[in-house]
Amino acid sequence: MKMALSVWIAPLILLQAACGAENAGNENVNRITDFQVISSHSESSEADFIYRLSTDRDQYTEGEEIIIQAELEYTGEAETIEISHAASPFYFPLREETRAYAVEYPMNEPLLITKLTRGEPLQERYAGSGGYSAEDDDAYIEFVQNIMKKQFPSGYYKMEGYADFSAINADGSSTPYKISATIDFMVAPKN
Incomplete structure (x- = not known):
């Protein structure tokens, strides 16, 4: 029995x-x-710098290319200024809200110098990101692996991007900046 x-x-x-x-x-x-998309474009400024973060649309479908771009523009009086930063001044951490998954944006940290010209924005596109450990659950690992390949699963995404750099002053000293902006967008499932 x-x-x-x-x-x-x-x-x-x-x-x-x-x-x-x-x-x-x-x-x-x-x-x-x-969820409702609030802003696919965002801009913040501090002193002589404007940081912009944008995606080209409010909503995508799984499998579509998602274009996210950051810009840093110098608006000061000098014709050019040098900034120091890690591998890039741009960071693209994001969060998928329906799953409550955070995806960090790790970066190499050499000290690089970039010259900015007044009125000519430095631009960079998001190229995927993420990391996980063997202790993370399988669903999260699969999700992050997809994000790393820029294959966003369906969901509601918020990106709290920022530019992290130091402006090199005429006397050789530097002034640190961390300017942030937030965008959001949807990815609908394929039908």
Whole structure:
């Protein structure tokens, strides 16, 4: 009797688990409608610098290329100014809100110098990011691997980007800056 009962229970557990996994995927898709895109373009300024962060659209579909661009523009009195920074002055950390997944933006940290010309923005496109450890759950690892390849799964994304650099003053001293802006966008599932 115990053997017959366990033969029926095992398939029921598997069926219930499969339905739960399917519903979990649908739950993320359904939760997208709980969010509304506020701004696909954002701009902040500090002293003689303007930082801009933008994406070309409010909504994408899974599989479409998502273009995100950052700009840093010098607006001061001098014709040019030098800034020091890590591998790039631009950071692109993001968060997918329906899953509550944060994706960091790690960067090499050499000390590089870039010359900015007044009125000519320095631009960089987002090229994917992320990292994970063996202790992270499989769903998060798969999600980050997709983001690293710029293959965004469906969801509602917020990017709190920033430019982190130091302006090199005429006397050789430097003034640090960290100027941030936030954008958001949706990625709808393929039908």
